[in-house]
Amino acid sequence: MKKVTALLVAVMLLLCGCAKYDKNGRVLTTGGTLYPNGGLVEAAGAAKQSPIPVILDVDGGADDVLAVILAAKCEGLDVRGIAVTQGCVDLQTAGRNVLMACAFANLDVPVALGAEKPMEREAVTDPQHHGADGLAGMQLPPTERALSELTAEELYCQVADECSGRLQIITLGPLTNLGQVLKSHPELIGKIERVVAGCGTLDGLPEFNAQNDPEALQMVMDSGVSLTFLVNNICDRSFVEFTPLRDDLISRQGTSRYILCAENRPKSRLSQLYMEIGKTEKGNRMYGYLVVDWVNNEQAAQPPEQMVVTVSLEKGEKGGQMQFDTALRADEGYPVILESTTLLWDKLEELAECYNK
Structure with a gap:
């Protein structure tokens, strides 16, 4: 009976696409996979690494909402809290969106508000790509969850003290919160193992997170904290799709594939959200999602290239422009992820399987 039960568990995980196996067919629970629906199923003799x-x-x-929903299912990540900043929407709207995402994903962590505006500039939002409410058409169920009594700065300090130097920060919006906390608490630099920032483009054009608050970005760069960049261009390869679109969806290009994801996974709670994004022209470049995916799958992902990184602090349109140049020596610059090996649509369908009704 035990053998039959173990076999059924392995088959269920294989169908979910959320497990890895060794050469003998045993389920491995090492980092880089997703939790199946309902949580992690341990197998006898399974090898498990401590999550980050x-x-x-x-x-x-x-993209940040789906990144939160993804992070809740990333076996390699232990989400200790979420700091919220102004960015593509105002701070209060951002906080509400994150609370709804956490409730949807059953992720019970403190959600702490941080910066209401950039450090030295007026706030710049992004309704063009995310809609007025930031959700790009998604209708997340309302929640009774409340924001943490902690500020984002207090959350950083508390969690850093708890993690014995292993804490990693994944920034998916402007770096205002992190810039402010490192300015006020420079001792945290020694308690943070690494910052992974979704920031910048290779074509020299302003990328939203850098353009919104380049002073905060520069402050983080000057702090000496270990910093890795994932440039926005990683979206380009991730959107490669070899399966032809249906004739009625060809004109919609990127967003139309969310409709296909929804139709392919009708039993998933995510299907409705995918369908709602697919019916708009917004939210079709899931940058934040890809950053979280890279951290969770780093060992199997595209390795970084060492590059010298600069950011313009000019006022006006040139503010936030970033330049990436190959470093002359190995000890110069920052690790930069230039492209992703992830096919976003495969990942979205894999995640949908982890949220079956």
Whole structure:
């Protein structure tokens, strides 16, 4: 009976696409996979690595909402809290969006509000790509959950003290919160193992997170904290799709594939959200999602390239422009992820399987 039960568990995990197996067919629970629906199922003799304690720092846009929903299912990540910043929407709207995402994902962590505006500039939102409410058409169920009594700064300090130097920060919005906390608490630099920032583009054009608050970005760069960049261009390869679209969806290009994901996974709670994004022209470049996916799958992902990184602090349109140049020596610059090996649509369907009704 035990053998039959174990076999059924393995088959269920294989169908979910959320497990890895060794050469003998045993389920492995090492980092880089997703939890199946209902949580992790341990197998006898399974090898499990300790997940990375992380704080997500987000601005409540559509890609960040799906990134939170993804992070809740990433076996390699231990989400200790979420810091919210202004960005593509105002701070209060961002906080509401993150609370709804956490409730949807059953992720019970403190959600702490941080910066209401950039450090030295007027706030810049992004309704063009995320809609007025930041959700790009998604209708998340309302929640009774409340924001943490902690500020984002207090959350950073508390979690860093708890994690014995293993804490990693994943920033998916402007770096305002992190810039402010490192300015006020420079001792945290020694308690943070690494910051992974979704920030910048290779074509020299302003990327939203850098453009919104380049002073905060520069402050983080100058702090000496270990910092890895994932440039926005990682979206380009991730959107490669070899399966032809239906004739009625070809004109919609990126967003139309959310409709296909929804139709392919009708039993998933995510299908409705995918369908709602697919009916808009917004939210179709899931940058934040890809950053979280890279951290969870780093060992199997595209390795970084060492590059010298600069950011313009000019006022006006040139503010936030970033330049990436190959470093002359190995000890110069920052690790930069230039492209992703992830096919986003495969990942979205894999995640949908983990939220079956």
